[in-house]
Amino acid sequence: MRGLVVVLVLASVLLGLTVGGVAFAAERPVVTLSDSQAGTGGTVTVRGEGWPARALLMVLVCGRATPARGVLGGTNSCANADGRAVTTDADGRFSRRLPVTEPPVPCPCVVHVATATGAKEKADAVFQVAGHPVEALPEETSGGRLSVLTDLRLEGSGSLLTWFGAPPRRTLVLTVGNVGTGSVRDPVFQVGTAHGVFAPQWDERPWRGTIAPGRKARIELPVELSAGAHGDYTVSLKYGGKVVAEQPWRVGRPWGVTLFWLLLCVVVPTAVFRIGMAVVDRIRPPGRRPRQRQRQGRRPRHGRLTTLPGATEGPPRPASTPAVLPWFTPDAGPGPAPHGDRPTSPTPPTGTSPTTPTGKGTP
Incomplete structure (x- = not known):
C-alpha cells in the first residue's frame, strides 16, 4: 500500500512538471508564416501565439538577420514603409497579412515581430525574398563577452x-x-x-x-x-x-521657434502695410491728393494786400475811391468847404451882395 502511494506521488509530480514545461514553452512568443518564400509584390500571412494579451505589435521584413543573432542594424535593415501593426487578442494570438517588400540590405531575411508597447518581446521567422541578393553575415567575435x-x-x-x-x-x-x-x-x-x-x-x-x-x-x-x-x-x-x-x-x-513665428506674424503684415501705403502715395494723381484744411483769413503773398487773420471779408472796394470823411457845414467847419462840397444856391444879381441866412448882408 505504501509503495502504491509513493508511485502515485511521483506520477503527479512528473505530470505537473510536464504540464508546467508545456505551459512555459507556450508562453514564449512564437511566429509562423504561411510561406517561407515569396517575391516582391506578394503577401505572406504571419501568425503568432504566446504574446502578451492586447499588445500592439510591429511586423516587418528585415535583412541581415537570423533568428539566432537577431536583426543586425536594427530597424534600419527593415522595410519600415511597408510594415504592419497588429494587436493580439486576449489569448496572446494574432494573424496578419504582410506585403512582401525587399529590405534595404541583403538577405538572409526574416519576418521580425516585436512589441511596440509594454514589455519588450520579439521573435523572428526565417523568410526568403525571391530575387533579393544574399550575403554572408559578419563573423561573431569569439571568446569575448x-x-x-x-x-x-x-x-x-x-x-x-x-x-x-x-x-x-x-x-x-x-x-x-x-x-x-x-x-x-x-x-x-x-x-x-x-x-x-x-x-x-x-x-x-x-x-x-x-x-x-x-x-x-x-x-x-x-x-x-x-x-x-x-x-x-x-x-x-x-x-x-x-x-x-x-x-x-x-x-x-x-x-524660440514659437517666438520667431509670433514676431513674423506681426512684423511682416506691418511692413507690407507700410510699403503698400508708400506705393499708393506715389501712384496717386496730383488732383486726387487730399487738400489741407484752409486756414481762416489770408496773409499777403506776392505783394498783394489781403485781410488779416480774424478779419471779416466783405465786398472789395475800388482802389481809386478815397476814404469818405464826415461833412462839415461852413459855420462849424475849420475853413471853407471844398469847392466840390459847397451847397448850390441861386446866383445873386450883379452888384448885389450875397445875404446870410439871417437876411443881413455881408460886410
Missing part, C-alpha cells in the same frame, strides 16, 4: 541653437567589462531612440578599441534627435542583438 558595469547616463546640455529648433545632442556614457575568455576588438553597438509608445529607431555606433579579458572600458556614444524634437524619449543600447540598457530623456520644447 561584454557586460554593462554601470548605469547608462546621458551627458551634455542644450544650447541657444537648440532653443531655436536645432537637433538636440547628448553623449551616451557607460562602463562595460569583458567577462569572457577572449578579447573584444572594435565592438559595434546599436543606439535606439523611441518617442512615446513608438518602437525605437536603431543606429549603429562603432567603438574603436580592444577590451582584454577581465578589463573594463568607458564607452561614449553620440546620440542625436531630429530638428525640433521635444517631449519624452527613451534611449536604448543594444549589443549582440540584446538590449542591455535604457535611459529616459526629456527634451524641452523649442520656444
Whole structure:
C-alpha cells in the first residue's frame, strides 16, 4: 500500500512538471508564416501565439538577420514603409497579412515581430525574398563577452541653437567589462531612440578599441534627435542583438521657434502695410491728393494786400475811391468847404451882395 502511494506521488509530480514545461514553452512568443518564400509584390500571412494579451505589435521584413543573432542594424535593415501593426487578442494570438517588400540590405531575411508597447518581446521567422541578393553575415567575435558595469547616463546640455529648433545632442556614457575568455576588438553597438509608445529607431555606433579579458572600458556614444524634437524619449543600447540598457530623456520644447513665428506674424503684415501705403502715395494723381484744411483769413503773398487773420471779408472796394470823411457845414467847419462840397444856391444879381441866412448882408 505504501509503495502504491509513493508511485502515485511521483506520477503527479512528473505530470505537473510536464504540464508546467508545456505551459512555459507556450508562453514564449512564437511566429509562423504561411510561406517561407515569396517575391516582391506578394503577401505572406504571419501568425503568432504566446504574446502578451492586447499588445500592439510591429511586423516587418528585415535583412541581415537570423533568428539566432537577431536583426543586425536594427530597424534600419527593415522595410519600415511597408510594415504592419497588429494587436493580439486576449489569448496572446494574432494573424496578419504582410506585403512582401525587399529590405534595404541583403538577405538572409526574416519576418521580425516585436512589441511596440509594454514589455519588450520579439521573435523572428526565417523568410526568403525571391530575387533579393544574399550575403554572408559578419563573423561573431569569439571568446569575448561584454557586460554593462554601470548605469547608462546621458551627458551634455542644450544650447541657444537648440532653443531655436536645432537637433538636440547628448553623449551616451557607460562602463562595460569583458567577462569572457577572449578579447573584444572594435565592438559595434546599436543606439535606439523611441518617442512615446513608438518602437525605437536603431543606429549603429562603432567603438574603436580592444577590451582584454577581465578589463573594463568607458564607452561614449553620440546620440542625436531630429530638428525640433521635444517631449519624452527613451534611449536604448543594444549589443549582440540584446538590449542591455535604457535611459529616459526629456527634451524641452523649442520656444524660440514659437517666438520667431509670433514676431513674423506681426512684423511682416506691418511692413507690407507700410510699403503698400508708400506705393499708393506715389501712384496717386496730383488732383486726387487730399487738400489741407484752409486756414481762416489770408496773409499777403506776392505783394498783394489781403485781410488779416480774424478779419471779416466783405465786398472789395475800388482802389481809386478815397476814404469818405464826415461833412462839415461852413459855420462849424475849420475853413471853407471844398469847392466840390459847397451847397448850390441861386446866383445873386450883379452888384448885389450875397445875404446870410439871417437876411443881413455881408460886410
